[in-house]
Amino acid sequence: MEQTTVTVPGFSFAAASAGIKRSGSRDLALIFSEKPAVIAGVFTTNNIKAAPLKLAIEKISSRKGRAIVINSGNANACTGEQGLRHAQETTEKAAEELGISPGLVYVSSTGVIGRTLPVEKIKNALPGLVKALSPSSMDEVASAIMTTDTFAKKAFKKIKIGNRTGTIAGIAKGAGMICPNMATLLCFIVTDIAVSPAALDSALRESVNRSFNRITIDNDRSTNDTALIMANGALGNKTVTKNSPIYRQFKNALSELTYDLSRMIVNDGEGATKIIEVVIRGAKDEPDAEKAAMAVANSMLVKTAVYGKDPNWGRIIAAAGYSGAKLNEQLLDIYLNNVRLVHKGVGTGKEEIAAKLLSSREINIIVDLGAGKATASVLTCDLTEGYIHINAHYTT
Amino acid sequence: MEQTTVTVPGFSFAAASAGIKRSGSRDLALIFSEKPAVIAGVFTTNNIKAAPLKLAIEKISSRKGRAIVINSGNANACTGEQGLRHAQETTEKAAEELGISPGLVYVSSTGVIGRTLPVEKIKNALPGLVKALSPSSMDEVASAIMTTDTFAKKAFKKIKIGNRTGTIAGIAKGAGMICPNMATLLCFIVTDIAVSPAALDSALRESVNRSFNRITIDNDRSTNDTALIMANGALGNKTVTKNSPIYRQFKNALSELTYDLSRMIVNDGEGATKIIEVVIRGAKDEPDAEKAAMAVANSMLVKTAVYGKDPNWGRIIAAAGYSGAKLNEQLLDIYLNNVRLVHKGVGTGKEEIAAKLLSSREINIIVDLGAGKATASVLTCDLTEGYIHINAHYTT
Numbered sequence: 001m002e003q004t005t006v007t008v009p010g011f012s013f014a015a016a017s018a019g020i021k022r023s024g025s026r027d028l029a030l031i032f033s034e035k036p037a038v039i040a041g042v043f044t045t046n047n048i049k050a051a052p053l054k055l056a057i058e059k060i061s062s063r064k065g066r067a068i069v070i071n072s073g074n075a076n077a078c079t080g081e082q083g084l085r086h087a088q089e090t091t092e093k094a095a096e097e098l099g100i101s102p103g104l105v106y107v108s109s110t111g112v113i114g115r116t117l118p119v120e121k122i123k124n125a126l127p128g129l130v131k132a133l134s135p136s137s138m139d140e141v142a143s144a145i146m147t148t149d150t151f152a153k154k155a156f157k158k159i160k161i162g163n164r165t166g167t168i169a170g171i172a173k174g175a176g177m178i179c180p181n182m183a184t185l186l187c188f189i190v191t192d193i194a195v196s197p198a199a200l201d202s203a204l205r206e207s208v209n210r211s212f213n214r215i216t217i218d219n220d221r222s223t224n225d226t227a228l229i230m231a232n233g234a235l236g237n238k239t240v241t242k243n244s245p246i247y248r249q250f251k252n253a254l255s256e257l258t259y260d261l262s263r264m265i266v267n268d269g270e271g272a273t274k275i276i277e278v279v280i281r282g283a284k285d286e287p288d289a290e291k292a293a294m295a296v297a298n299s300m301l302v303k304t305a306v307y308g309k310d311p312n313w314g315r316i317i318a319a320a321g322y323s324g325a326k327l328n329e330q331l332l333d334i335y336l337n338n339v340r341l342v343h344k345g346v347g348t349g350k351e352e353i354a355a356k357l358l359s360s361r362e363i364n365i366i367v368d369l370g371a372g373k374a375t376a377s378v379l380t381c382d383l384t385e386g387y388i389h390i391n392a393h394y395t396t
Numbered sequence: 397m398e399q400t401t402v403t404v405p406g407f408s409f410a411a412a413s414a415g416i417k418r419s420g421s422r423d424l425a426l427i428f429s430e431k432p433a434v435i436a437g438v439f440t441t442n443n444i445k446a447a448p449l450k451l452a453i454e455k456i457s458s459r460k461g462r463a464i465v466i467n468s469g470n471a472n473a474c475t476g477e478q479g480l481r482h483a484q485e486t487t488e489k490a491a492e493e494l495g496i497s498p499g500l501v502y503v504s505s506t507g508v509i510g511r512t513l514p515v516e517k518i519k520n521a522l523p524g525l526v527k528a529l530s531p532s533s534m535d536e537v538a539s540a541i542m543t544t545d546t547f548a549k550k551a552f553k554k555i556k557i558g559n560r561t562g563t564i565a566g567i568a569k570g571a572g573m574i575c576p577n578m579a580t581l582l583c584f585i586v587t588d589i590a591v592s593p594a595a596l597d598s599a600l601r602e603s604v605n606r607s608f609n610r611i612t613i614d615n616d617r618s619t620n621d622t623a624l625i626m627a628n629g630a631l632g633n634k635t636v637t638k639n640s641p642i643y644r645q646f647k648n649a650l651s652e653l654t655y656d657l658s659r660m661i662v663n664d665g666e667g668a669t670k671i672i673e674v675v676i677r678g679a680k681d682e683p684d685a686e687k688a689a690m691a692v693a694n695s696m697l698v699k700t701a702v703y704g705k706d707p708n709w710g711r712i713i714a715a716a717g718y719s720g721a722k723l724n725e726q727l728l729d730i731y732l733n734n735v736r737l738v739h740k741g742v743g744t745g746k747e748e749i750a751a752k753l754l755s756s757r758e759i760n761i762i763v764d765l766g767a768g769k770a771t772a773s774v775l776t777c778d779l780t781e782g783y784i785h786i787n788a789h790y791t792t
Contacts, residue, residue, distance in 0.1 A: 045718070046714060046717040046718045047716075047717040047718070047719075047720070047721075047722075047723055047725075048713055048714060048716070048717030048723070048725060049717075075710070077710065077714075078710060078713050078725075078738070078741055078742060078743065079742065079743075080726075080740070080741055080742040082742075112708070112710060113708075113709075113710020113711070113713065113714060114709060114710045114713070114738070114742075114743040115743070300696070300783075300787070301787055304783070304784055304787035304788045305787065305788065307784070307788045308787070308788025308789045310788065310789060312508070312509075313509075313510060314471070314473065314474060314508060314509020314510045315509070317444055317474055317509065317510070318442060318444060318473075318509060320443075320444070321442040321443040321444030321445075322441070322442045322443070322444075323443075324443075325443075326443075327443055327444070329443075329444060329474075342474070342510070344476070345474055345476055346474060346475065346476040346478075346510075347474065347475075347510040347511070383784060384784060384788075385781040385784050385785075387696075387700070387784075388700055388703070388779060388780060388781050388783075388784065389781075391696070391697055391700035391701065391704070392700045392701065392703045392704025392706065392780075393704045393706060
């Protein structure tokens with residue numbers, strides 16, 4: 001999909017510049033299903049939720065959707081009653097132009113928090129957007145939802161179901177304010193495979209838990225994170241339910257897709273020069289493994305050391321130590337790109353080899369806590385001056 | 397004390413260059429009480445503890461101490477059985493030179509984790525260090541314990557007890573790996589006031605909770621954090637117990653002292669250009685207030701925004717939102733240096749005034765969660781390219 005444009009039967013897309021971003025680049029997008037689709041969603045766990053999320057969380061209990069309107073450049077978060085009205089007006093205008101019920105339209109926003117949404121600009125752009133809908137414009141939508149992203153994030157998977165081949169295609173955005181539990185991150189997925197509401201919901205939740213919820217760029221969770229999937233059944237397959245033999249295959253494909261997208265997000269981490277996979281082994285249980293992996297992945301000292309190509313494993317062990325995860329210092333091992341830096345809690349003196357390995361773009365850190373058999377892994381990136389530059393001057 | 401040297405009756409001090417730091421600057425220090433003193437200590441909550449802490453935690457149950465040997469340049473952490481032996485050898489050599497029991501000697505280390513302690517260099521330097529002991533050398537000790545600190549941190553308080561005046565004097569170090577629960581932070585306090593073991597212990601714990609445990613530079617907790625206080629009773633006052641009328645005064649003076657030192661540590665935060673006080677009001681309870689204050693103070697996005705003089709309050713509200721603290725968005729207010737940026741959850745449009753205020757070195761952020769009456773405050777600093785520079789190249 002890097003070079004070619006994927007299409008998903010029954011879905012069309014459009015993007016435009018509505019004038020929300022001062023840069024004049026694309027900032028409004030529309031995803032549309034010809035037929036009513038089954039929809040599932042996962043939203044931020046932040047106690048402060050943006051206006052469009054408040055509407056979506058209410059609406060999604062119907063499990064039905066046909067259109068998603070997305071704007072970048074303004075988060076419509078912390079905008080009070082007015083923000084809710086603006087999200088509602090956007091919904092209604094899109095429904096009117098598409099000739100469908102407002103109950104089937106979802107809106108999503110990303111950008112600066114606390115600014116009034118320029119709703120008139122959006123409403124003015126919607127008729128043109130509807131006219132521009134095309135099955136081959138998914139890439140344009142991927143670009144239009146970008147904020148500080150430096151490249152568009154898109155992926156697709158094909159699944160054989162009997163003699164038919166279904167497609168799952170997704171796009172995502174996010175580069176900062178990224179930490180588990182859905183973070184400044186928007187992800188929209190469409191599939192022509194017919195899937196039951198319960199199966200779609202559980203496959204999405206499981207996929208997100210193993211992908212977007214296991215990446216961290218800066219340990220900051222946003223007010224707008226949203227992942228939505230629409231399944232329109234255009235493939236004509238027998239509906240996939242949680243008991244279908246094909247369900248596992250569908251879920252695995254969706255998990256791979258969200259993992260690919262989450263990896264792209266980390267690769268595009270603000271200012272990042274390296275992608276770091278932190279793997280915890282030998283944990284007492286999975287929650288402990290996750291806790292330790294997150295602590296290492298969020299440690300500013302670990303992230304700056306990797307940036308500086310500095311095999312300072314003391315920072316890794318310190319982070320594992322304060323994570324709260326059970327560990328056995330006498331059995332603790334640390335590997336950096338397969339070189340054992342620490343054995344049974346003590347350094348092996350291989351810092352020089354490790355320093356050389358730190359020149360590669362992909363860094364793998366394995367910590368064996370020596371406390372059990374559970375594992376977990378988390379993706380993150382290094383912390384550089386570039387992150388500071390980008391974030392010291394984002395709204396002004 | 398900035399200019400003059402404080403002395404505390406019955407205590408003497410010495411510092412030397414033992415060759416642990418490659419720079420050749422002072423890296424070994426000794427604090428000595430003429431008479432056996434009452435001692436209390438607080439140590440890191442990190443599950444990985446440096447060798448000297450393992451010894452100290454065992455020893456301190458005696459509540460007695462006379463000498464503290466401190467080295468910088470090497471943390472003696474993650475050094476296994478050998479590290480423990482080295483800490484023990486240092487203890488024994490110091491005891492021998494001072495002519496006291498090893499049970500009264502504490503050792504403390506700070507610096508890089510995982511390197512073998514150059515124990516011979518330390519043992520060789522100890523006789524000279526003991527000879528150099530002087531009541532007026534506390535400042536030299538404050539310098540000798542520095543690692544990435546840019547200035548020595550020292551403070552003292554005087555207390556009238558009847559017609560006598562007692563002194564509490566303390567020194568501290570720390571600039572990175574700083575987060576609550578005692579972090580890369582060493583603090584040594586001496587007083588000539590006679591204080592009972594129980595009173596000394598509880599006064600220290602309470603002081604640390606309100607000072608060192610309420611600062612954060614980078615959310616990284618070290619393996620070596622230690623705060624020790626020795627009270628030698630040279631003042632000749634009636635021993636202060638928890639029931640003494642003077643106890644509260646003693647505890648308040650100690651709290652002020654540790655607060656002053658903790659503020660100095662934040663002021664010296666690696667790469668920092670600004671000190672930020674985050675105050676949470678209107679929380680459901682104090683733990684919630686602390687949680688929200690810590691989330692805002694640890695947010696890399698808040699810290700970079702302050703650095704960039706960017707009144708991006710959306711990042712503040714997002715951090716409060718993901719802290720897990722109960723909040724009422726409709727009643728939430730945010731003030732920046734007394735300008736109300738958010739009222740009842742919505743921006744007041746005063747970003748321009750706020751941007752000007754962000755030029756000052758001291759920044760005050762108040763968030764009223766609108767959920768109750770509890771408050772808490774946390775000190776932190778901004779996040780700059782300077783932090784990255786320092787930490788990308790610390791061991792190499």
